[in-house]
Amino acid sequence: MLIADMILLVVLVAIDQLIKHAVVVNIALGGEHPLIPGLLSLTHLRNDGAAWSILQGQMWFFAVIAVVALGVMGYFFWSYRNQKNHRIEELGLVLMMAGTIGNFWDRLTQGYVVDMFQLDFINFPIFNFADTCLTVGVILIAVGVYLADRREAH
Numbered sequence: 001m002l003i004a005d006m007i008l009l010v011v012l013v014a015i016d017q018l019i020k021h022a023v024v025v026n027i028a029l030g031g032e033h034p035l036i037p038g039l040l041s042l043t044h045l046r047n048d049g050a051a052w053s054i055l056q057g058q059m060w061f062f063a064v065i066a067v068v069a070l071g072v073m074g075y076f077f078w079s080y081r082n083q084k085n086h087r088i089e090e091l092g093l094v095l096m097m098a099g100t101i102g103n104f105w106d107r108l109t110q111g112y113v114v115d116m117f118q119l120d121f122i123n124f125p126i127f128n129f130a131d132t133c134l135t136v137g138v139i140l141i142a143v144g145v146y147l148a149d150r151r152e153a154h
Contacts, residue, residue: 002081005094012098013105016129020106020114032118041118045126048112059107066104073097085148092140095133102130 027033027044034041048059077093080086106113115126 005077005081005090009094009098009101012095012129012133013102016098016102016133017105019116019129023116024114027116034120038120041120042116043118043126045115046110046112047115047126048107059111062107063104066100066107069100070097070104073100085151086144088144088147089141092137092144095137095140097137099130099133099135099137102133103128106130 023042023044027042029044029046032041032043073093073096077090077097080090080093083090103113113128113130115128115131117128117132118126
C-alpha cells in the first residue's frame with residue numbers, strides 16, 4: 001500500500017495547488033462567487049495565520065509546527081504501513097500529510113495560504129482543500145482508533 005498511499009498524497013497536494021491556482025487566476029482578491037447559493041461560495045482570501053486568522057504573521061511558528069507534524073505523522077505512517085488492522089489510520093495520516101504539505105508549500109512560497117471555501121449558512125472560517133484533507137484525516141484516525149479499541153476489547 002505504500003506506493004498507492006504516496007500516489008494519493010501527491011494527487012491530493014496537486015489538487016490542492018490546482019484549486020488554489022484556479023481561484024487566484026479567476027477570482028479577484030476578496031472577491032466572492034456563489035457556488036451553491038445559500039450554502040457555499042468560492043472566495044479568494046490570503047491568510048498568513050491559522051483559522052480565524054489567529055497567529056497572523058507567525059511564519060516561523062507554522063514552519064516549525066509543519067516540520068514537526070510531518071515527522072510525527074511520517075513515523076506513525078511508517079509504523080502502520082501494511083497492517084490491515086490500521087488501514088483507516090494510515091489513510092487518515094496520508095490525508096493529514098497532504099493537507100500539511102499543501103498549506104506549508106503556500107507559506108514557504110508565498111508567505112500566506114490561499115483560502116476559498118466559504119460556508120454561507122454559518123459563521124465559519126474560510127478554508128481550503130488542504131484544510132479539508134486535514135479535517136477528514138483527523139476524523140479517519142479517530143474512527144480507526146475507536147475501531148481498534150473495540151477489536152481489542154472483544
